[in-house]
Amino acid sequence: MRTFHHEFQVNAPLARVAEFHNSTQALKQLTPPPMFVKFNDIEPLAEGSRSDFTLWLGPLPIRWVAVHSDVKPGAGFTDTQVEGPFQIWIHQHTFQSLSADKTMVIDKVEGLPSNHLLWGIISRIMWLTLPILFAYRERQTRKIVEQQ
Numbered sequence: 001m002r003t004f005h006h007e008f009q010v011n012a013p014l015a016r017v018a019e020f021h022n023s024t025q026a027l028k029q030l031t032p033p034p035m036f037v038k039f040n041d042i043e044p045l046a047e048g049s050r051s052d053f054t055l056w057l058g059p060l061p062i063r064w065v066a067v068h069s070d071v072k073p074g075a076g077f078t079d080t081q082v083e084g085p086f087q088i089w090i091h092q093h094t095f096q097s098l099s100a101d102k103t104m105v106i107d108k109v110e111g112l113p114s115n116h117l118l119w120g121i122i123s124r125i126m127w128l129t130l131p132i133l134f135a136y137r138e139r140q141t142r143k144i145v146e147q148q
Helices: 014-022 117-126 128-147
Strands: 001-008 033-041 052-058 060-072 076-083 086-099 102-113
Touching: 001 128, 014 086, 014 102, 060 086, 076 128, 086 128, 102 117, 102 128, 117 128
Parallel strands: none
Antiparallel strands: 001 102, 033 052, 052 060, 060 076, 076 086, 086 102
């Protein structure tokens, strides 16, 4: 099992940061080009809710289904991949208030690449690009949430 950790500060109140991340549209806003996300079925964030979407890496479609758990309104949630390129993918989103107008966003991902030949290659490449993905998410979160 591998672990990836990323955290950053946002100049916005906790409630605004949590509301943005709880939105069903956040995933699209946090996905960097050249990836494209198509929602198949996205349920509002709640305990046991599911997100079913397809990530397009160029011409390659990757179906991903995640189930949400540990949903703590205003404090974070966990999404666990139940169908997708990884053997195991558990992503914890945590939001912590630093002051009235500053929030810390903490992402912890635990993952295990697939044993399947194609998905093993894809999941390993995806894992290696997590620093780029989360740098983009940090920039987008600040851009969107701090301007509200």
